[in-house]
Amino acid sequence: EAAVTQSPRSKVAVTGGKVTLSCHQTNNHDYMYWYRQDTGHGLRLIHYSYVADSTEKGDIPDGYKASRPSQENFSLILELASLSQTAVYFCASSDWGASQNTLYFGAGTRLSVL
């Protein structure tokens, strides 16, 4: 059973609209991440969190907010969606123990902003 679950799996949004992407993990990991994947850019970190009720900016945070209401849940929020935010979004979780921050990914959400 998938340990990192993203919803929705795909979404079409209108420019200027609000979009919320959700992520739920059952790994009991402290760390959660949101990455964005675009052709030619690989995976880029948007936001991450290492404890509930706290989030940190990644490398490309502009235009995105994040929320971590519990250890299991981590959301990515686009308050005013733009065409440039069309991409595939991946959530991941990790611990800080023997795995040395190995990431475990969800299946991804394909977002199209029209």
Added chain:
Amino acid sequence: AQKVTQTQTSISVMEKTTVTMDCVYETQDSSYFLFWYKQTASGEIVFLIRQDSYKKENATVGHYSLNFQKPKSSIGLIITATQIEDSAVYFCAMREGITGNTRKLIFGLGTTLQVQP
């Protein structure tokens, strides 16, 4: 600054052969961790193998192994006896251990592997 570079955009090999994918990295840290991930055609991203910089032995998991050349800042992924299902995009990633932001992974752009029957 931390950087990961995969110079091979795509590779095509015949089934049952051995392939090596290259990755070079830049870091100021003396301690760091290197990872390889596989992204399948369905989009799923899975962890394959990890190398800790302080370990001299090359990591091996199943038919995946690493060629860690620390003086060259290089971490190659070797897949032996390739199978059709190894066709995927392979990403190299690094996490620094001491300085900088130690809580995130930086990824290369990926190498597409096509295994031909």
